[in-house]
Amino acid sequence: MALAAVGALLLGGCDSAEKTSIERLAQPVGATDRTDAIHSLWMGSWLAAMLVGVLVWGLIIYACIAFRRRRDDEIPVQTRYHLPLEILYTVAPVIVVLVLFYFTIVTQNDTLAAASPSGKADHTVTVVGQQWSWTFNYDKDPALDGKTTVFEAGTPANRPTLELPVNKSVDIKLRSADVNHSFWVPAFLFKMDVIAGKVNHFSFTPDRTGTFVGRCAELCGTYHSRMLFNVKVVSESDYATYLKGLRSQGNIGPALGGSEIDQQNGLINEVQKNNSSTGAS
Numbered sequence: 001m002a003l004a005a006v007g008a009l010l011l012g013g014c015d016s017a018e019k020t021s022i023e024r025l026a027q028p029v030g031a032t033d034r035t036d037a038i039h040s041l042w043m044g045s046w047l048a049a050m051l052v053g054v055l056v057w058g059l060i061i062y063a064c065i066a067f068r069r070r071r072d073d074e075i076p077v078q079t080r081y082h083l084p085l086e087i088l089y090t091v092a093p094v095i096v097v098l099v100l101f102y103f104t105i106v107t108q109n110d111t112l113a114a115a116s117p118s119g120k121a122d123h124t125v126t127v128v129g130q131q132w133s134w135t136f137n138y139d140k141d142p143a144l145d146g147k148t149t150v151f152e153a154g155t156p157a158n159r160p161t162l163e164l165p166v167n168k169s170v171d172i173k174l175r176s177a178d179v180n181h182s183f184w185v186p187a188f189l190f191k192m193d194v195i196a197g198k199v200n201h202f203s204f205t206p207d208r209t210g211t212f213v214g215r216c217a218e219l220c221g222t223y224h225s226r227m228l229f230n231v232k233v234v235s236e237s238d239y240a241t242y243l244k245g246l247r248s249q250g251n252i253g254p255a256l257g258g259s260e261i262d263q264q265n266g267l268i269n270e271v272q273k274n275n276s277s278t279g280a281s
């Protein structure tokens with residue numbers, strides 16, 4: 001009751017955007033079909049933390065009052081080597097961690113499940129993280145011609161944009177051209193590491209149009225903080241127009257990183273193989 005009154009007082013003085021932000025405990029409004037589970041985990045974790053907090057604060061206050069020193073010449077009973085209490089101190093945090101671990105794993109599996117049961121998403125985008133920007137390869141996209149891979153490459157000064165069609169599933173493949181990075185779009189409530197020498201992937205369906213900020217979430221070098229990008233979720237026809245634009249600009253890929261780096265990582269052969277199979281030179 002008191003909590004509700006304080007909440008009403010706090011919420012009273014702010015506009016509706018702030019109000020929903022407080023109601024969501026500062027979590028951004030999700031923009032994909034995978035955000036509900038993460039949002040529940042977020043809210044549930046805070047609720048659990050609050051319950052544990054209230055219990056601990058309550059016990060502290062109770063102990064301070066009930067076991068305070070009552071007479072100057074006598075110190076309160078000192079409890080030590082109390083086995084049942086020590087077992088409780090050990091077991092209780094382990095239970096808390098196990099519960100959080102369980103819900104995290106369930107949510108993670110939910111979030112990482114393939115976007116379609118067949119594992120075949122409507123679109124595939126290979127994202128390359130490189131010091132210090134991103135390249136987005138639209139792999140043989142059916143919205144273009146199903147054969148040509150087009151790309152957009154960014155620089156720290158020229159922030160790249162990843163365009164995605166709304167309500168269509170997409171498989172994002174993450175690879176690094178150099179060191180480890182991390183692909184993070186706060187509005188997707190999702191982040192995945194981009195590991196050098198390994199391809200990570202995840203799939204989802206963007207469910208509302210808009211422009212969302214993205215960033216690198218792994219300290220990857222001097223200009224790490226400039227590894228920013230935008231994600232623009234657009235209609236299907238705008239998406240097709242965008243891909244055609246990239247093709248007419250000559251951005252024919254795949255572009256998987258600088259050639260020296262590609263050679264180092266053994267990716268150059270893969271580029272050549274892909275080029276020969278698409279007929280590009």
Ligand SMILES: [Cu+2]
Pocket residue numbers: 129130132180181182216217218219220224227
């Ligand atoms: Cu980075």
